[in-house]
Amino acid sequence: MTEAKTEIRELIRALKTDYLPSVSIDFVIFGFHEGALKVLLLRWPYSTDWLLPGGRVGHTENLEDAAYRSLRERTGLDTVFLQQFYTFGNVIRTTYFAIEEILVQMGLTPEDIQGLPARDVSIGYYALVDHTKLNSVPDALTEESRWWNVDEVPKLLFDHNEMIILALKTLRRQLGYQPIGYNLLPDTFTMPQLQQLYETILGQSLDRRNFQKRMLSYGILDRLDEKKSTGAHKAPYWYRFNVANYQKALQEERMFIM
Amino acid sequence: MTEAKTEIRELIRALKTDYLPSVSIDFVIFGFHEGALKVLLLRWPYSTDWLLPGGRVGHTENLEDAAYRSLRERTGLDTVFLQQFYTFGNVIRTTYFAIEEILVQMGLTPEDIQGLPARDVSIGYYALVDHTKLNSVPDALTEESRWWNVDEVPKLLFDHNEMIILALKTLRRQLGYQPIGYNLLPDTFTMPQLQQLYETILGQSLDRRNFQKRMLSYGILDRLDEKKSTGAHKAPYWYRFNVANYQKALQEERMFIM
């Protein structure tokens, strides 16, 4: 048996003993890059299908702590925007049944599989991350992981396509009552970049002047000096989020109607 | 041992074998009566504290089905508005530990308690019900159940106070993009009654004329004949929800800004 297979068996063992049975976490990790909204997917060994990264909850671990821990273990990211959006509990969603073939190829014996929870209820979280800061941490169950454009996501395992759709819908609605961009953009950014982020998430273009007017009116941005030119045109200003005001706006809700 | 205690032991046994371990459901059941928003609470035998009604998920039962089933078993209501709003997973939230005293008084032995999940992750649902149609179905674990005004709810067991607060917050936000009232009002109702419902949920008073104008503009109401007088004043019209349009509005979202 290869070392990888041994590692997988160890993971499965831990799954049975170290974590709450019947409960899992799935992450829709959004990143923003080259004007497109991306989502992080991974692929198991011996499988051609992709799926969302996930995690589990320790016996004496708070759910939210488990979500942050799992995400940190997987992405190396600590300060991310992480939000629970829905809990999925259809029976067919995660029967190990459906992926038995893969499990067998992973070198798991019937005894390994025996005792796995027959189905999970999975708590969906979505995360917004600065994709330049992410360094993917591989594990034995991850053969490959990469970013996909949200509108080019293939058919995924389980109900993970629906999860992405609902996460995106929730994210768009959230844009209506909370600011967004912190943790998703670099520390300093330009107004056109911020606007592109909004346009990408909303899937529609917005008026430059009106967008800037609204954003500035919220008082969550601090303007810095000029940007070094990146092309044959006037240089845009750098902006930075005013963290205090940004946090306050997050609390307040009810502004930010797009 | 009393018959009630035998029933309780049977319930606890079923809890260990018939349902997913570590997963529970809690209901914030809202009713509207006498101009006040109410929430249904219950009290266990041998306990002075109140708490939210709950349910569990069968091994081969979809989460949503389990929610509807539990609610039906408890309230006799079939067609209710039921919405998942958050999943709670703090460790301290449901340790049986915290209520050991009560369990002992219920006649449970250490062996009964042994094997109970140490903690649950609980999926919160809120329901809107026509409180006149509710007939409470008692079980061995329910010593007493009744409606409480939402602003007079006492300190509850576990984290159930927080649950009510978050459910109400979600309900209020929902009022911003979906119509509400079907399942919460009688079949026919008057405009002032509908307005009172909105005012009650939002916790603020609204302008009569503007409210009526907006409501009628949504096309979800059918006006009937005059109401029989209920006082020394002009009789209000009866209205009824136009179910087809109401359902369509529920799908559409994004209208109904209050």
Next chain:
DNA sequence: TCAAAAGTGTTTAGCATACACCCATGC
């Protein structure tokens, strides 16, 4: 005839939308 509550229409103000010209830079 008076009090209590419901029906109804108009005016106003604020905000979101639409829209155009000037400016800086690199080639």
Next chain:
DNA sequence: GCATGGGTGTATGCTAAACACTTTTGA
């Protein structure tokens, strides 16, 4: 000097908010 993209202000229209008088009814 010209093409590219960024900066900025104003005019308009729509809709939510503010607001008052008339009608019905029972006591």
